[in-house]
Amino acid sequence: MRISTRSIVLFGIVLGVLQFPIYVRSFGHRSPIFPEGEFVTPESVNQALNRLLTDKTIPTLQELEAMALQQSPLLVQSASRVEEAQGELRQSRYYPNPRIGYLGDDIRNQQSLEGSKHGIFFEQDILLGGKVGAQRDVAELALLEAQAENDIQIFRVRNAVRLLYFQALAAELLVELKESFLVIISEANSAVEQLHANGSVNLPGRVSANLAKLQSESDLALAVNHRDQARQMLASAIGVMAVPAGRFQESLQFPGSDIDFEEVWQTLLLESPEIKKARTSLERAESIISLERKRRIPNLSIRLGIQHYQEQLPNVSIPSGLQASAEISAEIPIFDRNQGNISSARAAVEIAQAELDQITLSLRERLVTAYNKYKNTSSITRKYENQLHSETQEYCERYLKGGAELIPAYPLIITTQQNCLQIKINYISALSSMWHELLAIRGLLITSGQATVIKSY
16 A cells, blocks of 8 residues: 655644644642631731740740641651642643654665665554543542542641640640639648647638648649640641740630531531542543543554655666655453443442442531530530629639638638539530531531540539
8 A cells, every 4th residue: 555755744744733732621629738718827927926935925826727737747648649639631632653663674685675664653552532521530530539638638627726725725724724723722821721720720620721731732733634635636727846835815705606417417418528529539530431432442552654666666776765654453352241341330330329328427427526516515604604693603712812810710611612613614615515526517517536535523
């Protein structure tokens, strides 16, 4: 078969065009570290980190979150997976490279080239059935899945910092409360010692005062240990050695607004990165089925060559010269029709659908648990808050301030002071528990399991 030299040149141009990416689709990508709406700049994060390490001052909660997002190994891994998926998406858009080679035929000896053929060939595989577009669709969904996983890690790190921050804040408040109580108990105990020396207080009264002071010192020691533990866990979450001693810039107050269960549930269905990832995984599994079905369609293999023919033709005094050749071939899908891969892809779709259903049920279950705990702790917190503003609290304050002057009724005073203290401790514990559940709900129920509810030590 003879093909003109012009046809060979045109084929070379077509091969060059095929090397450019095809099916290009614009694809936006968010920052792998900072989510949308985050206004903390890397410069401000570095400044906050310097203040934390040098000035020993506690940054704001927003700055601590940004520090954790900047230094978390989890986000380094998830961001790298996003970059990996971006590379796979870019690679999926390219057409197969052509092949070029040497042709030699009828090479008889080294002394003479007469009768031999020498030339070059170009070979190109033509993908049929929309395989390139299907590969691109799978890669794009894989990128979306990697981005959803990255969002999960962002929420996990941020929520851990928030939960641990408010846990440390509540622990700090308990320490301050028990320090104040120890001062009152110590003053009363000193007065009892003086009265016991002059015979105004008997031995059981003196022993009772000493035991009350010992109990207060033990309670304070436990509260200090718990505060130090909370600070160490917070430091670990943000990637520093320790959180310096000092006051936190936020306050532990009763939140002003309430939450509605169904509204939160609908928000979770729309915004939860766990559900987004599961849905994307299902879509990717379905697109893989489409890709595997398209792979049943055979590809074309086109081969064009040009040779210089040295053999002289009969009755012609010159060699035959250039000769062109062309081959077109395709695989016949008789035995292998990609049946196994298609069946495997169908099973993967069923697995992905079950995973989506499982995540949805698990999310609903977690929301029910967190919401009920929030409602219970919210109700308890309101009762304690009302108690702290009642006449009973005024009576407690009067006893706390006048403990040394009311020594004759010392046992009653100690009991009253302990009850008043317990009300405040229970209030802080309930408020901490309520914030724990509220932050978990606001954080789309993505937690690392590090933060625990503050206990009434």
